[in-house]
Amino acid sequence: MHLNVRAELVFDFAAGSEAIVSVQAAHSRDQTVLSERLLLSPATEMVQDEPDARGERRFRARFEGEACIVYEALVDNGQRITLAPLARKSNWLSLPQDALQYLTPSRYCPSDRFLLFANREFGAIADGGAQVLSVLDWIHDHVDYTPGVSNIETTAERTFVDRAGVCRDFSHLGITLCRALNIPARAVSAYAWQLDPPDFHAVFEVFLDGGWWLVDPTRLAPVEGLVRIGIGRDATDIAFLTTTGPCMSVSQSVNVAEAAGAVAA
Amino acid sequence: MHLNVRAELVFDFAAGSEAIVSVQAAHSRDQTVLSERLLLSPATEMVQDEPDARGERRFRARFEGEACIVYEALVDNGQRITLAPLARKSNWLSLPQDALQYLTPSRYCPSDRFLLFANREFGAIADGGAQVLSVLDWIHDHVDYTPGVSNIETTAERTFVDRAGVCRDFSHLGITLCRALNIPARAVSAYAWQLDPPDFHAVFEVFLDGGWWLVDPTRLAPVEGLVRIGIGRDATDIAFLTTTGPCMSVSQSVNVAEAAGAVAA
């Protein structure tokens, strides 16, 4: 798909703040940024980081007082394929080296505590793809999408108890259960076409059959319309804003639209 | 049943320790202590507390170095009735005042976090007795009895994730789910006939149909052979030993046997 994405964020920063901002569409194998524009007002000192191994691009800037960040891009996100039930799990020896870090527990995804549950509930399923699809079904059946239940400290363990949360919590629980099944899983922040109300979205991806497959455990947005932004172990790594000091959100709007007449360069 | 119970505990206490000891059979409506003997060696200063409203009896003593506590009793624990499915839940207004404290969360039983799960899983069941029996079935089906997984800090929330634990953990989870269903539930430490290997046991009881019903979520010992010791909100309240300072367990043996020829005084 060709998608026009746009984020406009206004924050009120403490004096002398520095921030790491993650709103730019990633440069990845399955996604091409055809054009983009980043506007900071007032103008400020900034550093654009290079895409890292995962394709993630972030910038750093100095902010003070009220500041507005606008990002616009036209992105070709290719043809995202829905996860196939037969997709095979790799054993550890055949995984690519950089997938290994997504096997182990992280702050919001304490997969080591879910070994018994995950194996009892999903262990008998033969193929990796079918296992992940069962995890997604389980989450859909057992967890309510309810804003206000969780907060910035909510872990997958807590969501498993609460049985309610938002996209970030759904993804943390999905990642946790997949890692407990020895499937590398990582958090992805995204622009999401047809997400209603429009906002940044949190989804996740699993490594199966030699590649990463995007899934949305909330079922709120089609995988075909996702544009990756950040990629990491969990919410800590994909926060769209990380700052040295306190800051207040003043307003935030995110838009994603199909670029009807767009053609790839 | 008439039961002979005996505990012999040896600890090594730090100098100047004081301890609260809870090993004596309770004096309760459904249980009569026919004879008993408490022996502390070396002899030491002690205070015997009166049975409180719940019938629990504890003593306090000063200990230093290696000390041995022996308690023996002949107890008539009456005819314990197995929880009936039709036992009715009381609404809050009709509960006795002293049952109210067993409705709310406590350290090891954070029932406030389980409202959604408990109501979704058990909420459609009409009667209180049947609800509790379903909770016991659920625990039996989903939690493994496995020593070594849990420790003194393990809460019901953690056991719900771990899906494994020992009698104390099973009881905490059962209490938590019952409270989440608005059924007063409290922890009980007990001498347990036929428990193998013999040890102190942790069970719980629920308030239904105007009375307290003992249940054993581990299914390791028959309810008919339980002799209550301590009663409280959770493990904190029913610990058999609470001390001012560090102490080491040297040895511990617990025995419970049917008093074949015993006759009530």
Next chain:
Amino acid sequence: MHLNVRAELVFDFAAGSEAIVSVQAAHSRDQTVLSERLLLSPATEMVQDEPDARGERRFRARFEGEACIVYEALVDNGQRITLAPLARKSNWLSLPQDALQYLTPSRYCPSDRFLLFANREFGAIADGGAQVLSVLDWIHDHVDYTPGVSNIETTAERTFVDRAGVCRDFSHLGITLCRALNIPARAVSAYAWQLDPPDFHAVFEVFLDGGWWLVDPTRLAPVEGLVRIGIGRDATDIAFLTTTGPCMSVSQSVNVAEAAGAVAA
């Protein structure tokens, strides 16, 4: 002091709710309720609980939709004495039996984790009163009174790390440190003269020299002007409202004024 206290609480209750309400001035040795009035509108079925051993009085009622609770009382809270540095700590054997439960950890007050810190920081102080006063000084020096940092789940452990909280958090931390020093400590909810802005207040009390001494770790209200409401192990026990189902606060006002010309009946 003679004090006029008044609370007016409006909640919106889910259909079929029952609630335990703790807003009535306690009947305790050091406090006399000269006159009082409780008004529920709309009128509803209620049960007035008897003062328990601690003097606490609560009522239970059935609520549905928007409901208003008004409580007014004229209270003589006697002559509260400020904690004396020389007040002596009791050893466990000489404590009254019902003080024992305030020695052990509870959900919000995990005193077992603070043994090392408390003993290192305050252990060298000879007298119990001086120890408690040092705990209060330490809290005053190290913890900021900052609304919004903590929430209903915040424990003393977390406040010790955060170094910020509100009256409830200050009290939990104070209680925790006192219990870690083997001093019985319990939570008290109160009407507080001169508290600004007026609200329910959370303070705590310690058992020294044979009696309970009220202290306010926030230093926001004078001890002389405190009127006890609830008494318990921690916030769970002294909540002014506990309900079977969700409810929303619509408005809340609390007033405490010196009853200038009042005379005891």
Next chain:
Amino acid sequence: MHLNVRAELVFDFAAGSEAIVSVQAAHSRDQTVLSERLLLSPATEMVQDEPDARGERRFRARFEGEACIVYEALVDNGQRITLAPLARKSNWLSLPQDALQYLTPSRYCPSDRFLLFANREFGAIADGGAQVLSVLDWIHDHVDYTPGVSNIETTAERTFVDRAGVCRDFSHLGITLCRALNIPARAVSAYAWQLDPPDFHAVFEVFLDGGWWLVDPTRLAPVEGLVRIGIGRDATDIAFLTTTGPCMSVSQSVNVAEAAGAVAA
């Protein structure tokens, strides 16, 4: 220094286990592996990972039943310089991109919760080096090195409360406080000369003045004698063994000795 390091680890693995093993001396700017030998018995299928950006080298292997891993190396760890008080902190815009991930909280190092404490305790200190040295002094003065208090789940938050732990806990607390001061900090596993008893050691390093500085918050081993193995956000990343299934440690020995007559190749 030139150091001979040797680890011999025997585990009993469940059938069909795979493991990631991190015992090899890193290839880093400040450390050269002059010779080395890795021996697995029984022989098994393995994959040697390339040194990653941080120089860390791990291997993956299939294990079953009792298996022995022996690693020996002669390493020149250069001339490690003790952290200078005047070493300057970088602002975020001037940090190298790959240091950014060591600014944010991780599972065992929840630095976001320590902002107030860290800034109040160390915020007034001008230079980064002096700040870190003060953090190390604070840990030394307030935390006891005590085996048995902590376990594999202990976070820096808990160690801050417990005031006791082992090398891993000391490092987690040091990392946490440094990140809370906006200083990148990361966990390092190491062979440590003169550590008594000999074992793997956990230390950490901070990014100041354009480079990483190793520090040992336990003060149990001199920085000059440290040989880096793994490097990561916290203990999860630097575990010497991560497995797909349960395994039992049978024996473990670690040796580090100065290679008196050694000369670089």
